[in-house]
Amino acid sequence: MTLIDLANPTRFLALTARVLPWLAGATVILLAVGLYQSALAPDDYQQGATVKIMFIHVPNAWLSMFVWGVMSIASLGTLVWRHPLADVAAKAAAPIGAAFTFLALLTGSLWGRPMWGTYWEWDARLTSVLILFLMYLGLMALWRAVDDPSRAARAAAVLTLVGAINLPIIKFSVDWWNTLHQPASVMRMGGSTLDKSFLIPLLVMAIAFTLLFATLHIAAMRNEILRRRVRSLQMMQASRVAFSSESSAGSRAENASNEAGAA
Amino acid sequence: MQLAGRGVVCVRGGREVFSGLDFEATSGEAVAVVGRNGSGKTSLLRLIAGLLIPAGGTIALDGGDAELTLPEQCHYLGHRDALKPALSVAENLSFWADFLGGERLDAAESLATVGLDHAADLPAAFLSAGQRRRLSLARLLTVRRPVWLLDEPTNALDVAGQDMVGGLMREHLARGGLIIAATHAPLGIDSRQLRIGGAV
Amino acid sequence: MTALSALVRRDIRIALRVGGGALIGVLFFLTVVVLMPFAVGPDLALLSRLGPAILWLGALLASLLTLDRLFMADHDDGSLDLITMSRTPLELACAAKALAHWLAAGLPLIVATPVLGLLLNLDMVATGAVALTLLAGTPALTFTGMIGAALAVTLHRGGLLMAVLVLPLSIPVLIFGVAASQAAIVGPMTFGAPFSILCALSLVSLVIGPFAAAASLRHGLD
Numbered sequence: 001m002t003l004i005d006l007a008n009p010t011r012f013l014a015l016t017a018r019v020l021p022w023l024a025g026a027t028v029i030l031l032a033v034g035l036y037q038s039a040l041a042p043d044d045y046q047q048g049a050t051v052k053i054m055f056i057h058v059p060n061a062w063l064s065m066f067v068w069g070v071m072s073i074a075s076l077g078t079l080v081w082r083h084p085l086a087d088v089a090a091k092a093a094a095p096i097g098a099a100f101t102f103l104a105l106l107t108g109s110l111w112g113r114p115m116w117g118t119y120w121e122w123d124a125r126l127t128s129v130l131i132l133f134l135m136y137l138g139l140m141a142l143w144r145a146v147d148d149p150s151r152a153a154r155a156a157a158v159l160t161l162v163g164a165i166n167l168p169i170i171k172f173s174v175d176w177w178n179t180l181h182q183p184a185s186v187m188r189m190g191g192s193t194l195d196k197s198f199l200i201p202l203l204v205m206a207i208a209f210t211l212l213f214a215t216l217h218i219a220a221m222r223n224e225i226l227r228r229r230v231r232s233l234q235m236m237q238a239s240r241v242a243f244s245s246e247s248s249a250g251s252r253a254e255n256a257s258n259e260a261g262a263a
Numbered sequence: 264m265q266l267a268g269r270g271v272v273c274v275r276g277g278r279e280v281f282s283g284l285d286f287e288a289t290s291g292e293a294v295a296v297v298g299r300n301g302s303g304k305t306s307l308l309r310l311i312a313g314l315l316i317p318a319g320g321t322i323a324l325d326g327g328d329a330e331l332t333l334p335e336q337c338h339y340l341g342h343r344d345a346l347k348p349a350l351s352v353a354e355n356l357s358f359w360a361d362f363l364g365g366e367r368l369d370a371a372e373s374l375a376t377v378g379l380d381h382a383a384d385l386p387a388a389f390l391s392a393g394q395r396r397r398l399s400l401a402r403l404l405t406v407r408r409p410v411w412l413l414d415e416p417t418n419a420l421d422v423a424g425q426d427m428v429g430g431l432m433r434e435h436l437a438r439g440g441l442i443i444a445a446t447h448a449p450l451g452i453d454s455r456q457l458r459i460g461g462a463v
Numbered sequence: 464m465t466a467l468s469a470l471v472r473r474d475i476r477i478a479l480r481v482g483g484g485a486l487i488g489v490l491f492f493l494t495v496v497v498l499m500p501f502a503v504g505p506d507l508a509l510l511s512r513l514g515p516a517i518l519w520l521g522a523l524l525a526s527l528l529t530l531d532r533l534f535m536a537d538h539d540d541g542s543l544d545l546i547t548m549s550r551t552p553l554e555l556a557c558a559a560k561a562l563a564h565w566l567a568a569g570l571p572l573i574v575a576t577p578v579l580g581l582l583l584n585l586d587m588v589a590t591g592a593v594a595l596t597l598l599a600g601t602p603a604l605t606f607t608g609m610i611g612a613a614l615a616v617t618l619h620r621g622g623l624l625m626a627v628l629v630l631p632l633s634i635p636v637l638i639f640g641v642a643a644s645q646a647a648i649v650g651p652m653t654f655g656a657p658f659s660i661l662c663a664l665s666l667v668s669l670v671i672g673p674f675a676a677a678a679s680l681r682h683g684l685d
Contacts (some may be wrong), residue, residue, distance in 0.1 A: 109581075120582050122505030130582075134494055141487050147348070147388055177501060236383045238389040274547050313546055314684050334548040343541025349480040350473070361469035 067097030364402025606672030617683025
C-alpha cells in the first residue's frame with residue numbers, strides 16, 4: 001500500500017473503514033493502561049499529587065506541535081505534490097490540533113494554579129502554546145471563510161507553512177521576552193531528569209494520545225470526504241434537474257398565461 | 264390605476280441624462296423603455312422606485328393604495344439579484360416575503376413556477392446566473408405588488424426562461440398590474456414603446 | 464414586526480454560516496488582548512491594573528472593525544434597494560440590522576470577557592464589572608458605528624476611513640466604560656454614576672444611530 005493507493009477517496013474510505021475500529025480499540029487500551037500507570041505513579045516530593053496533571057498535559061502539548069507538523073506535511077502535499085487527499089487531511093487536522101492545544105493550555109493553567117496562585121501566568125511555555133492556539137483558530141477561520149474547499153486549501157496551505165517557519169521564531173522571541181522580564185520560569189520539567197516511575201507512564205500516555213489523534217484524524221477525514229461528496233451532489237442537483245425542468249417550467253408558465261388570457 | 268410622469272428630469276453625477284420626459288402606463292399595460300446605452304433606462308426605473316430623486320418633474324400613481332407610497336407598491340428587479348449565497352433558496356425567498364409583507368402567495372408554488380422547486384433546500388451559492396434570475400422572479404410572484412419595474416428581465420435566461428418571463432408578465436397584466444421594463448431585446452409581449460435619449 | 468424579526472433572523476443566520484464572520488471578531492479580540500502583555504511586559508500586577516482598559520480597547524476595535532460591511536454587503540447585492548423601497552421605515556430596518564450585528568458579533572465578545580480576564584489576572588469582581596460595562600456599552604458602539612458603516616456605503620469605501628470617522632465618536636463610551644470598571648475595582652468613585660452615564664449613552668445612540676444611518680443611506684442612493 002502506498003500513498004498513491006490512498007489518493008483515491010473511495011479506496012481511502014474502504015481502507016479506513018477496516019482500520020478505524022482496530023485503531024480506536026488500541027487507543028482505548030493504551031489510554032486505560034496509561035491512566036492506570038499514571039494513577040500508580042508516586043507523588044512528587046515538591047508538587048504532591050498535582051504532578052499527575054503532567055501525564056495529561058505533556059501529551060497534549062506534544063500533540064499541539066505534532067499536529068501542526070502533520071498539517072505542514074499535508075500542506076506540502078497540497079502545494080507541491082498535489083495529492084488529492086492532502087487538503088482534506090490538513091483541514092480535518094486543524095480543529096483536532098486546536099482542541100489538543102486548548103487542553104494543553106487548560107491543564108497547564110490548572111497545573112500552574114497551586115504554584116503561581118493564579119490560573120494564568122505569562123510563562124514562556126504557556127504563552128507560546130497560547131500563540132499556537134491563536135494560529136490554529138485563525139487557520140480554522142480561514143477554512144470557514146471560503147466556501148469553495150479547493151480555493152481555501154491553497155490559502156490555508158500557505159498559511160500553515162508560514163506558521164511552521166514562524167513558530168520557532170515566535171517560540172524563541174517569547175523565551176527571550178520572558179527572560180527579559182523574569183529570570184526563572186517556575187515550571188522546569190527537563191525530560192532527562194525525570195525519574196523512570198514518571199517516564200514510562202508518560203511515554204505510554206504520549207503514544208496513547210498520538211493514537212487518539214490518528215483515530216480522530218482519520219474519522220474527521222472521512223467526514224470531510226463525505227461532506228464534499230454531499231456538496232458536489234448538491235451542486236449537481238442544482239444544475240441537473242434545472243435542465244430537465246427547464247422545458248416543464250416554461251410550459252407551465254405558458255399554460256398559466258393562457259389561462260389568464262382566457263379569463 | 265395609472266402611473267404617470269410629467270417633465271421628469273434626471274441628473275446623475277452633474278450630467279443631465281434626460282429632461283422633460285413624459286410617460287404614462289395604465290393597468291394591464293406594459294411599457295418597454297428603449298434607448299441606447301447610457302440613455303437613462305435604468306435611471307428611469309430607479310426614479311420610479313424612489314431610489315433616485317428626480318431633479319425636476321413629478322412621478323405619481325393614481326388609483327393605487329392611498330395609504331402607500333409609490334415605491335412601496337413597486338417590485339424592482341435590478342441587475343443585482345438581492346440574494347444571499349449563504350442562505351438556501353427557500354430561505355432567501357421566504358425572507359423577502361416576510362420582509363416585504365403585504366398579500367403573499369405560497370413560496371413553494373412560485374419556486375415551482377420558475378423551475379427551482381428541486382433546489383429549494385440548496386444554498387443559493389450553488390445557483391447559476393440564470394437560476395439566480397429565476398429566484399429573483401419568484402420574489403415577484405410570492406409578494407403581490409401592482410407595479411413591476413424590470414431592468415433587462417430576460418438577462419442571463421435561456422430561451423425557455425425568456426418564454427417563462429413572457430408568460431409571467433402577461434399573467435401580471437391580466438391581473439390588472441402594470442409593467443415598466445427597460446430592455447434591449449424585444450419584450451415578448453404586447454407593449455408600448457417609450458424611447459428615451461434619441462434614436463437607438 | 465414580522466418584517467423586522469425576519470431581517471434580524473436573516474442577518475444572524477448569515478453571520479453564523481460559512482463565510483459569515485461573527486466569530487472572527489472574538490478571535491480578533493482575543494489576539495489584541497494577547498498582544499498587550501508583549502508590549503507592556505508580563506507583570507501581573509501591572510496587567511491587572513491595565514486589564515479593564517485593555518479589554519475595553521480590544522472590544523471597541525473588535526466591534527467596530529466587524530461593522531465595516533454592515534450595509535456594504537446589502538448594497539453590493541442589491542438588497543439595500545429593496546430594503547429602502549419596502550414598507551418598513553428605513554430607520555427601523557437599520558436598527559434591526561444593528562441589533563442583529565450586536566447579537567451575532569457583540570454578545571460573543573462579552574461572553575469571551577471572563578476568559579480574557581483570566582489572562583490579565585483580573586479577579587471575579589473586576590471581570591464581572593468589565594463584562595457588565597461591556598454589556599451596557601457595546602450597544603452604543605454598534606449603534607454609533609452603524610453611522611460610519613452607512614457613510615462607507617455612501618462614499619464607496621470602508622475600512623480605515625470608517626474607523627477614522629467612528630473612533631472619535633466612541634470616546635465617551637470608552638471613558639465611562641473604563642471609569643465604571645475601575646470604580647468597581649479600586650474606587651474611589653461609586654460604580655453607579657459612570658455606569659448610569661454609560662447606559663444613557665447607549666440609549667441615546669439607540670435613537671440617534673438609526674436616524675443618522677438611514678439619512679446617510681437615503682442621501683447616498685444612486
